[in-house]
Amino acid sequence: MEGLLAGLPGAMPVFLAPAPWEDWSLFGEQIVLGLLTGALYALVALAIVLIYRSTDIINFAQSEMAMFGTFAMWSIWLSGVPLFSNPWMLLVLAGLFGLGMGAVVERVVIRPVEGKPVLTIVVVTLGLFLLLNSVATWIWAQGELPKVFPSPLSVLESIKVGFATIPEHRLLIFAVGAAAMVLLGLLFNYTKLGLAMRATAQNPLAAQLMGINVGNMLTVGWALSGALGGIAGALIAPVVTLHPAFMLPVILYAFSAAVLGGLNSVPGAVVGGFIIGVGENLLATYTPRAIFGPEMSLPLALMLLVVILLVRPTGLLGERTVRKV
Amino acid sequence: MEMNIWLFLVLSLGVSGLVRVAPLGSERQRILASLLVLLAFMCWAPFVLDNFRLIQMTRIATLGLALLGLNILTGYNGQVSLGHGAFVLMGAYTVAVLLDRNEQLNLIDATPWPFWATIFVAGFLAAAAGLVIGVPALRLSGPYLAIATLAVMISMPIIVRKYGTFTGGSQGLGFSRPPPPPFLEDLLRREQWLYFLCLLALVVMTFLAWNLLRGQFGRSLQAVRDSEVAAAAMGIHVARVKVLAFVISAFYAGVAGALLALISGIVNPETVDIVQSINYLAGIVIGGLASIMGSLIGAAAIVFIPSDAASELAKLPFLDANMLRRAPGAIQGAVVIVVMLLMPYGVAGAAHRLLRLRPERALARWREAPALARGALQRASWAWDLRPRSAGQGPGQNRPQGEVVSHGEGGKATDPEGDLTKGGQ
Numbered sequence: 001m002e003g004l005l006a007g008l009p010g011a012m013p014v015f016l017a018p019a020p021w022e023d024w025s026l027f028g029e030q031i032v033l034g035l036l037t038g039a040l041y042a043l044v045a046l047a048i049v050l051i052y053r054s055t056d057i058i059n060f061a062q063s064e065m066a067m068f069g070t071f072a073m074w075s076i077w078l079s080g081v082p083l084f085s086n087p088w089m090l091l092v093l094a095g096l097f098g099l100g101m102g103a104v105v106e107r108v109v110i111r112p113v114e115g116k117p118v119l120t121i122v123v124v125t126l127g128l129f130l131l132l133n134s135v136a137t138w139i140w141a142q143g144e145l146p147k148v149f150p151s152p153l154s155v156l157e158s159i160k161v162g163f164a165t166i167p168e169h170r171l172l173i174f175a176v177g178a179a180a181m182v183l184l185g186l187l188f189n190y191t192k193l194g195l196a197m198r199a200t201a202q203n204p205l206a207a208q209l210m211g212i213n214v215g216n217m218l219t220v221g222w223a224l225s226g227a228l229g230g231i232a233g234a235l236i237a238p239v240v241t242l243h244p245a246f247m248l249p250v251i252l253y254a255f256s257a258a259v260l261g262g263l264n265s266v267p268g269a270v271v272g273g274f275i276i277g278v279g280e281n282l283l284a285t286y287t288p289r290a291i292f293g294p295e296m297s298l299p300l301a302l303m304l305l306v307v308i309l310l311v312r313p314t315g316l317l318g319e320r321t322v323r324k325v
Numbered sequence: 326m327e328m329n330i331w332l333f334l335v336l337s338l339g340v341s342g343l344v345r346v347a348p349l350g351s352e353r354q355r356i357l358a359s360l361l362v363l364l365a366f367m368c369w370a371p372f373v374l375d376n377f378r379l380i381q382m383t384r385i386a387t388l389g390l391a392l393l394g395l396n397i398l399t400g401y402n403g404q405v406s407l408g409h410g411a412f413v414l415m416g417a418y419t420v421a422v423l424l425d426r427n428e429q430l431n432l433i434d435a436t437p438w439p440f441w442a443t444i445f446v447a448g449f450l451a452a453a454a455g456l457v458i459g460v461p462a463l464r465l466s467g468p469y470l471a472i473a474t475l476a477v478m479i480s481m482p483i484i485v486r487k488y489g490t491f492t493g494g495s496q497g498l499g500f501s502r503p504p505p506p507p508f509l510e511d512l513l514r515r516e517q518w519l520y521f522l523c524l525l526a527l528v529v530m531t532f533l534a535w536n537l538l539r540g541q542f543g544r545s546l547q548a549v550r551d552s553e554v555a556a557a558a559m560g561i562h563v564a565r566v567k568v569l570a571f572v573i574s575a576f577y578a579g580v581a582g583a584l585l586a587l588i589s590g591i592v593n594p595e596t597v598d599i600v601q602s603i604n605y606l607a608g609i610v611i612g613g614l615a616s617i618m619g620s621l622i623g624a625a626a627i628v629f630i631p632s633d634a635a636s637e638l639a640k641l642p643f644l645d646a647n648m649l650r651r652a653p654g655a656i657q658g659a660v661v662i663v664v665m666l667l668m669p670y671g672v673a674g675a676a677h678r679l680l681r682l683r684p685e686r687a688l689a690r691w692r693e694a695p696a697l698a699r700g701a702l703q704r705a706s707w708a709w710d711l712r713p714r715s716a717g718q719g720p721g722q723n724r725p726q727g728e729v730v731s732h733g734e735g736g737k738a739t740d741p742e743g744d745l746t747k748g749g750q
Contacts, residue, residue, distance in 0.1 A: 058468040060475075098741070112666050118467040119405050123667050125608045126603050131658025138655060248599075252479060255472055272466075299483050302476035309473055310461050 025163035030281045032161075036170040038277020041176030041230055043267035044254035044262065046181065047228040053264050054201040054221040057110065057121050062127035065105065066225055066233035067244060068132045069097045073234055074149055074242060087152040091176065094226045094234035102226020104198030108221045136244045139274045149237035169300070173235045180231060181270060188266070197221060249298055253280070257303040264320020271316065276301060328373040330381075335347030337366030343541025346680070367524055371517040380588070381628050386523035388624035392608050393534055393617060394577025399536060399606065400614035402570040403550030403619050404462065410602025411481040412575045414594075415454055416447035416582025421498040421592040422491070440503040444526070444583040451579020452572045463564055480600045482547040482594035497593025519588045526584060530577065535617055537573070546570055547615070600654065607661045613673030622672045630657050 046061070046075040059065075061286045074096045075086045083089060099319075105128065113124050140147075154169040160166075188194035200217040208214045233247055240246045251302050257276040261268025308315065371379050423443040438446075438620035458477065465473055484490045494499070504519035505511075511522070537543060548556040557563050570661045586592045608627045613619025634656045653711045668675050 028456075042374035045506065052468075054469075058472065100492045107443070109662060116669075117402070119399065120665055120669065121406055122468060122471050123606060124662055126606060127661030127665065128657070129602065130607065130654045130661065134654030134656075134658060156733065255476075259469075259472065295483065297488055302480050304375075304459070305476050306473050309469055310464055312374070313464065 003320055011274070018093065026285075029164035029275070030285050031278055032164045032166065033170065034281035035274055035277030036166065036174040036277070037281065038274035039174040040250065040273075041234060041257045041276050042270045042273025043177045043180060043228055043232045043251045044250055044283075045257040045273045046184065046266065047225040048231070048254060048258045049261075049263060049266055049269040050221055050225040052258075053266070054197065054218055055110070058124070058263075060122065060224070061105070061132060062225070062229050063134035064129050064136070066098065066229035067247040068136050069101060069226075069230040069235045070149065070233035070247075072097055073137050074147060075140070077150060080177055087150040090150065091152065091231065091234050094230040095324065098226040098228070098230020098233075099223045099225075101230070103219050103223040106222035110222070112216075133244050141244055147242035149234070149242055151238035152302040166241035167247040169238060176231065176235060176247055180228060180275055184228075247274075256301045259305050261306055262315025264319060265315065268315055268317035281302060301321070327375055330374055330378045333366075333370065333373060336365060338345050341366070345653035364528065368521075371513075371520045379520055381632065383516070383520045383523050383588050384585075385621070385624045385628050386520070386527045387581050387588065388608070388627055389527055390530055390584070391530065391578050391581035392459060392605055392623050394574040394581065394614070396581055396609045396616070396620045397534065397538070397546070397577065398570050398574035400609055400616065400619070401543065401546040401550065402567060404567065404570065405467065405471045405567055405606070407471050408458075408476075409574070409604060409605050410599070411478045412451045412578035412595040413582035413585065414485070414597045416451050416500070416579035417586035417592045417747065418485070418492060418595050419443065419450050419579070420583045420586040421500060424643075425498050425500040439691055440452075441589060444580060448576045448580040455572040455575025456568065458575075459568040462571060463567055478599055482598065483593045485683035491644060493593070495594060499591045502590040504568050514533045518536040519647075523584050523588065525681040526580065530580065531617060534577075538617070542566075542569075543628040560656065579716070605658065607657060610661060611664050611671055613671030614678075616673040618676075619671050619673030624721045627659070630660065642656065680691060
């Protein structure tokens with residue numbers, strides 16, 4: 001994230017930071033900043049978990065779907081229609097676009113390979129990755145101008161909360177992320193649709209016998225996941241330059257977060273996202289730059305991912321599944 | 326004399342294909358003969374193709390090795406790896422460091438290694454890395470392994486950039502490509518010599534792979550892929566087989582990386598990026614999983630789709646050439662998805678089915694067509710009540726006795742779907 005947020009003042013420590021016991025406020029600030037970034041990772045991790053729970057598919061094209069949606073929003077913003085020049089409106093539209101895209105992808109690309117071997121499905125989502133990445137390059141990555149995505153709040157200004165100085169946009173990331181998670185929790189726990197979706201994830205056959213349209217539930221799951229991804233893309237876009245690979249680091253941190261929390265656990269994804277966010281910030285601040293430093297935080301997160309997979313493949317909160325032979 | 330590459334490919338594949346199906350000799354002899362014919366054509370290639378196409382063919386040979394390795398792991402053994410590019414990158418850097426060692430940290434200021442030795446070192450180093458990754462990979466399966474290997478692949482270029490004193494950082498390492506040996510100097514240009522080097526490596530290692538995969542080890546690989554429990558019950562040491570698959574496949578990737586470095590003369594972190602690594606998997610899927618020929622077809626697809634498919638498609642009236650040329654991956658991604666949906670066994674699988682197609686059976690199916698059509702017409706005419714009949718008579722009573730029987734038989738005997746699908750599997 002430090003690499004992504006390089007444009008922000010104060011985000012990149014030039015020198016080795018003083019140890020926590022010498023400067024507690026810096027330590028606290030890093031924790032808070034980490035939590036704020038973690039909300040973004042949690043959001044994307046949630047998108048991954050949502051699909052994995054219901055279909056046992058890991059959607060490798062998640063990042064590219066979000067990227068594609070963000071670019072589409074950027075075009076809409078540039079189109080100059082007064083209604084769409086409002087950044088808040090854009091955020092909503094990003095979610096809606098992701099919703100539609102997720103549903104279409106599930107119906108058109110994923111449905112035909114349902115129930116096929118893992119390799120087939122992995123390859124199909126990777127094909128989607130190549131396709132979307134390339135089409136975005138084709139449509140949008142032609143000009144050399146840095147593409148700026150609008151944010152409802154200021155990207156450069158910060159507010160002082162107690163000991164921490166927090167850029168306004170990061171607060172927005174946290175607020176929107178948390179709101180999305182709360183809404184999702186309400187949907188799952190207090191609506192009939194959520195109940196049907198949980199039933200489908202738990203036992204598709206039994207759910208079908210109870211009169212639930214399983215196919216529709218899978219589409220809804222993919223649509224929701226696409227919406228989360230789209231919102232995450234629109235949230236991170238203002239602080240990075242918009243290019244076809246800008247979601248790749250985010251999705252990798254989110255993979256780590258999802259695996260850390262347990263790939264089939266919704267609370268796990270949230271917890272994992274926050275842990276990864278905080279861990280990344282602390283690592284970037286308190287390790288000697290010659291050996292690790294900010295640019296190594298992605299490899300280290302990925303190493304953590306591999307280690308978790310080896311030591312505890314179900315993650316912190318994931319359920320152990322029994323496989324029949 | 327220069328020849329269009331498509332003409333050349335059609336000619337070589339056509340002639341060797343004709344030899345393959347010619348009604349002469351035994352099956353074994355025909356296969357051997359067609360492969361020899363293909364090899365002869367490939368040896369002729371550097372003298373009839375222009376330089377650009379020759380370099381492409383060289384790239385296909387090296388990528389073919391990498392894809393063959395990946396196919397041993399993914400196609401034959403069922404372990405999905407998105408990180409094979411990491412092994413290729415490792416092989417390439419090994420060669421670069423060994424050939425360019427004078428500038429490397431002043432480690433040893435001896436003369437550079439002979440280039441052929443570096444290929445082996447690269448292969449064995451990659452195999453060692455394969456062992457290091459293969460053992461923990463035992464605990465992972467399916468999508469988890471895909472994520473973990475993706476993580477390795479993503480980390481590799483970042484690490485290479487970070488610790489740049491040894492690897493040259495973002496700029497990478499450059500060295501001079503090996504010239505042809507003295508006794509060939511008058512005969513071959515450097516590009517031609519490198520082509521033959523890669524072709525030799527490809528032929529030798531393809532033969533080794535074929536020899537390995539047709540025997541007990543190949544069967545164990547596939548048994549483990551299809552069911553680990555069943556394989557273990559049959560006395561196969563599952564863990565050993567899976568790790569060995571990783572090691573062998575990494576060896577192939579390392580050699581491929583070494584050759585890739587030798588033919589380009591420069592190695593940097595972008596030599597193999599994440600998209601390229603995903604392309605390897607896409608390649609074996611397009612070509613055909615668990616198929617040696619499929620690996621080579623996949624390599625050709627990886628090389629030719631970006632260079633040619635875009636410009637060919639751009640000739641369509643409604644597409645813009647410049648737009649398409651910027652997005653070769655769009656075609657590749659679309660091809661992968663379509664192949665996965667329509668030809669789950671890839672191009673090689675489709676070709677194999679075509680080879681097994683029995684023309685006489687297909688004809689037999691058509692021979693029944695008139696009878697079927699007559700029956701259908703008759704039923705239609707009954708349904709529409711076209712025949713005169715007395716009151717109280719149902720359509721069934723009107724049916725001529727003999728025809729019902731023959732019709733029933735015909736229906737059963739000409740159920741060609743089952744026959745063909747059985748024969749084609």
